[in-house]
Amino acid sequence: MELTATQAHPPRRTALLAALTGTLATLALAPSALATFPARNGPIVFGADTGSGSQLYTVRPNGHELRQIAHVDGDAVFPDWSPDGRRIVFALETEDGSSIELLNADGSHMTDLTPRSSCCASQPSFTPDGMRIVFERFIPETEDIAIWSMRVDGSDQRRVLGPPNGATDPNVSPNGRKLSYVGYNGLEFGQALFTADIDGSNVMQLTPYSFDVAVKQDWAPDGRHLVFTDNADFPHPGASANIATIRPEGTGLRYLTHYQGGDVSAFVGGYSPNGRSIVFRLEDHGSYGLYKMRPDGSHLMPILGLSSFRPRYIDWGPRG
Numbered sequence: 001m002e003l004t005a006t007q008a009h010p011p012r013r014t015a016l017l018a019a020l021t022g023t024l025a026t027l028a029l030a031p032s033a034l035a036t037f038p039a040r041n042g043p044i045v046f047g048a049d050t051g052s053g054s055q056l057y058t059v060r061p062n063g064h065e066l067r068q069i070a071h072v073d074g075d076a077v078f079p080d081w082s083p084d085g086r087r088i089v090f091a092l093e094t095e096d097g098s099s100i101e102l103l104n105a106d107g108s109h110m111t112d113l114t115p116r117s118s119c120c121a122s123q124p125s126f127t128p129d130g131m132r133i134v135f136e137r138f139i140p141e142t143e144d145i146a147i148w149s150m151r152v153d154g155s156d157q158r159r160v161l162g163p164p165n166g167a168t169d170p171n172v173s174p175n176g177r178k179l180s181y182v183g184y185n186g187l188e189f190g191q192a193l194f195t196a197d198i199d200g201s202n203v204m205q206l207t208p209y210s211f212d213v214a215v216k217q218d219w220a221p222d223g224r225h226l227v228f229t230d231n232a233d234f235p236h237p238g239a240s241a242n243i244a245t246i247r248p249e250g251t252g253l254r255y256l257t258h259y260q261g262g263d264v265s266a267f268v269g270g271y272s273p274n275g276r277s278i279v280f281r282l283e284d285h286g287s288y289g290l291y292k293m294r295p296d297g298s299h300l301m302p303i304l305g306l307s308s309f310r311p312r313y314i315d316w317g318p319r320g
Helices: 010-014
Strands: 041-049 054-059 075-081 087-094 097-104 121-126 132-139 144-151 158-161 167-172 178-184 191-197 226-229 243-246 264-271 278-284 287-293 301-307 312-318
Touching: 041 075, 087 121, 097 121, 121 167, 132 167, 144 167, 158 167, 158 178, 191 226, 226 264, 243 264, 264 312, 278 301, 278 312
Parallel strands: 054 075, 075 121, 075 312
Antiparallel strands: 041 054, 041 312, 075 087, 087 097, 121 132, 132 144, 144 158, 167 178, 178 191, 226 243, 264 278, 278 287, 287 301
């Protein structure tokens, strides 16, 4: 299952019911910040278990040139492409905690932006102008799970948003004005999709908590829709996880996949930079594949066919 609270979000285990405190802070983004998207499609990055931890891989959209780009001690998870397609930010999880790392698209020059002594940072993504990174931070001393922002060199770290029961998976809209994230209600399987202004104000809940939204969602390059997965943790035996889109104001919910029975499920990665495709993982009776489809759910096509190789934390980058 994709990015569940119990498997892919370790800090939440220790603070699921914690009441968080704090004040909102601004991201200090220029109001006119614009995305570099839509852009030409480049490679896809994802994580996969090698038997000794999760490592990062890239592959072309036609399934060619699959290559491992990260070789870390621990788990490399939650990668996100920079808007220029030259760098990837990701979370490195070890027994000591988690940190946010930055590396070149070819896997070279890895830099630690949040030393693990500061515990614990995860779920990073670039702002559309490429100047900042938004991320989740868990502070054990205060049991605070909140959304933060920092410059791409790790400086100027600021707390942006901290709902009562925590938030994760922040993504900034293409025009730089909105923030989407997954919020919790403190109950098992209670995960919903939210948006807020870039400074953390004007919070809007787009889905019910009962949707059990996966901790992986994305903005369409034109900013008109968000794509997400429901039933992430399989709260209902025999139910499948499916991919849907919704408008940023919470209207126009539309399911793109319609799997039933629990043996076949779809977990979204995100939109292609040109907005014409959505990449996702298909799970079919214990086998896994990297697939793409059009934003209306049609023209399902494999990138990496079904096998025991399990792509996770999928992000489609622009051509660098």
